[in-house]
Amino acid sequence: MSRLEKPADLEKLRDQIVAQRNSKSKWLAVCAGTGCRAYGAETLADSLEEEIEKRGMGETVGVRRTGCHGFCERGPLVVVEPSGLCYLGAQPKNVPAIIDTLSSGDGAIDKLFFQDESGKPISHVDEIPFYKHQKRVVLENNVRIDASSILDYIAVGGYSALAKALSGMTPEDVLNEVKKAKLRGRGGGGFLAGRKWETTRNAHGDPKYVIVNADEGDPGAYMDRSILEGNPHGVLEGLILGAYAIGASEGFIYVRQEYPLARNHAQKALEEAREYGLLGKNILGTAFSFDVKIHRGAGAFVSGESSALMSAIEGHVGEPRPKYIHTSEKGIWGKPSCLNNVETWANVPHIINKGADWFCSMGTEGSKGTKIFSLVGKVTNTGLVEVPMGITLRDIIFKIGGGVPKGKKFKAVQTGGPSGGVIPESLLDLPVDFDELTKVGSMMGSGGMIVMDENTCMVDTARYYTNFLAHESCGKCVPCREGVRQMLIILNRITSGEGKEGDLELLEELSEFMEAASLCALGQSAPFPVKSTLKYFREEYVEHIKDKRCQAGVCSALIAYDIDQEKCEACGACLRNCPVNAVNKSEDKVFTIIQEKCIKCGACFTACPEKFGAVIKVPAYTMQKQPATAALIDNKA
Amino acid sequence: MDASKQVTSEHTMPPLDVLIIDDEETFAEACSQTLESKGYRVVVAKNGQQGLQMAGTAHPSVVLLDLKMPGMDGMEVLGRLGKIEPTAVPIVVTGHGTVDSAVESMKIGAFDFITKPFEPEKLLESVRRAKGLSVIRKESAAGDQPHSSNKYDLLLQGLDVLGEAYSMGLEKRQLLDELTYLENEAKYHAGSLGQIKKKERAILDIRNELLEADAIMRKYEFQKNALIQVLLDVQERFRWLPRHILNWISGRLNIPLREIYVIANFYEAFSLEPRGRHIVQVCTGTACHVRGASETLTRISTMLGLQPGQTDSKQEFTLETVHCIGCCALAPVVQIDSQYHRDPPRSKLEKIFKSLKKEEAEECLA
């Protein structure tokens, strides 16, 4: 079977595939997302296949390499279907045991299961707290399909929304359904997708373009990559539906060069969709024609901005253009162009299939549906989480994320990437909602959520983002380029202990100026990291300036490493790990650090066994006088 | 002309800065005075024959050469000068001042040209820059020969002329013509260094590289708007964007070289210098940053002796920072070639670097 000639053919094909898949009674879904690959998921999948083959179970048991399951902290992940057992951190040596449990039906391997606080194993995937409190809509299929196979996607109901739209809905119907669902763009700004679509639809100009923005540039965010890697057809189906509603005949997927797997999977998806008549001329035998090209982004944060992205597709440098006429009306080559990010498009098939009412049943008044976050940083369960809008930050970080590791104290959570801000503990009961997050000086952004604990310095965090923006701004307009340059100079000054009185006021004045005068959204939001840290953690800035102290022990100019003579057991771990031989072994076997040689790389601090905790961070000024450990900043033990 | 300015013995005189070869005395005198007023040591030769002789004995840094002279003309002197005194930097003086004769002389080794009538500022500026170049030439001539005869270095000059020809809107040649021209260019430079055999290999290599670039462009049907995609493929294939290939693309796609440089300089993915065979990437994404990526970076940077963005002289390793590789669970994460490592300690890094170096040595032997 190849090309589908009418919408009804899709159902027939689906029945065939499902019957075929059902011939195997059990499936092992091995996460082959980039994170788990780094843990060796591919070797694991290989040895699972070998073992199955060896035991002659190939007829009944299958191995499926799927997209990201989300629980990246504990990879590689294996989920058994249909039982729902979930193995965490499985290694090739565990393979025989895993296969054993398949045939015996029970007798699972406790040590590979999630364990709750009391140490009780939790075997079922839906019972693990990390998954239990999530609401998986867009990510749901990631676990169920092999991303490189269109048949897998069709088997789980893929392209049924497209068939539904092409067989019984007019483009207006599709548009109205999306409008009714109040779907807001998941890329950052949170514009109503339906309204954007309508603008492009009503704009004059032909052809019209639809574009997937997969130029995920936020450091610490990988939602879009995981969707495109794990379920490219889901994104493509959304894009085709959008093209149908808007009246577009050509589409682009703008994907970062740094995401080779996502690009390959998207490429494969396009080829297969064309083969089956789901893309190209006369889709599903109807009069609707539409095709898609992949454009690789060469790496620039500012390329995510709509006019910059379109300029890059035209083959020019990705620099924002001053626009008082929106790209929805005049975009690529001056034609109406509708740009949405990966997650936004991926929501569309679900809305068409299950209806706007279903979609609106999730979320808050102003923000409907679910949102995917990459929950990272100082959090126990790093991973991708999909939650209904309106859930509190506290629930995400503590219930799903398992809180801050090693008993450290939570300090803040950063959302919205370099354009967002930090949210302190006092605001953790805030519901996740586009407007609520903006109100407190942060933003939803594309979904990066970075947890910070007491060992994270807020001034350093502001400096980090400002430094990022200083190199990622295109540099075209004065307020953004010069503003961010001066902010960085001031922040560098403060973090190296040379802050001056008046610096904070200068930062505030610059923030206001950049917000008002910059050319594009990147510049207008560039001061947010500084503004929000100043708003909630001003005392940390003051401490850096006045006391020359970094309480979190991060700003390297303000700290020094020292060895607590009482605690040192002379194991030599620090000595072996120091890259510059700055650790000295004295005659009575105790170790000391030669401050002049030390490059403050923290290797000794990391190497010192936790039970000793002898390597400590102290304020730099204490080391200039005497080697005593006058004021401890951070002590592991 | 003052006879005392003539060199009698190279041992008794301080090193010479500028040799003026010009039959027109007033002009030569004007130049000479201007240059001497700025402290340059100058001598004047009346004709080509005398000039070449003096160049060989006095080793001037810069030669100011009139193109139109009775007897041996400037072009011929220029051609011979390269063999007699390769480190001297020639500046051509022309009364016609047309771009044509200038380009022609630039092709055979002139560094710059100045026009008659005499303009002191231009002369001084040109001599200043030429002298700078001469210092570099002298240094590399005294230093290790193999390094300076890197095939790219050798050919770049010739290829630059080619790029110049394009952007000056000269008639566009067909592929074969261009290559033949390029070969001649290359042979000229090769000949002057006496490495013709090696040179021919290099020409073949370059020809193949340009053909590869053509194949890449063909994939995108020679479409102008595919420029970024073409450059990404070139970067992937060669690990950097060699200048001669950029010149080539400029001509083939009819895109000004400027546009190409803008893009090559703007995006992270492109490198205008050769990168190492092994890429060490330290992720500085936010998740990695809060878990101590900057300390990890300090450590690796010290171990490799490289700052982020640098490549070692043997082109073994390039150290880079990346904004996020999406492995936040492994934070702080280091990617070495295609392998991911969670905050590797010194011992592990040492092992990895050693094994990569060993691999390479074995490859070389094979």
Add this chain to the structure above:
Amino acid sequence: MENVKLEIDGRTIEAAEGTTVLKAARSIGIKIPTLCDDERLESYGGCRMCTVEIETKWGRKRLVTSCVYPVEEGLKVQTSTEKVVRIRKMIIELLWPAWQLYAKEYGVTSSRFKTGMTDCSLCGLCLRYCSEVKKANRIYFQGRGIERKPALVEGSELSCRACGECFSLCGSGWIASRC
């Protein structure tokens, strides 16, 4: 093209549709300071000196750059409100000392910032003139963000010196000093 009616600093004028607020203002003698603007070149919107405050006919107030904002029916423009002046002062201060054309007018005599690391204000006049008017394509911006700087396409010095038309556009003399 039809004409639209708008108000600039309290004066009602008619301007052709598609023209910019800056041009409309100049046509009636209202001066708006600019750095990166040149009549021969396409609007760039980089320096932000020409920022003005507008109110649309729907009553929406905001700051826009007058060199790229098109005139529209019922628009009210104020060219030197307190907000606008503050922005212009800050721009002069940030570019200090490379560009002081309006320093006196706006009362800026020094900068509170650590400036002066470059003599170029990155207005892009030279390179836009080179590409748009001369079609010579010799100058470009290298890098991005705070590392952005003008650069010559390698091997261009010769022809640049021969042309030199952009030298007079450069307020700081950057381009002349490198050719």
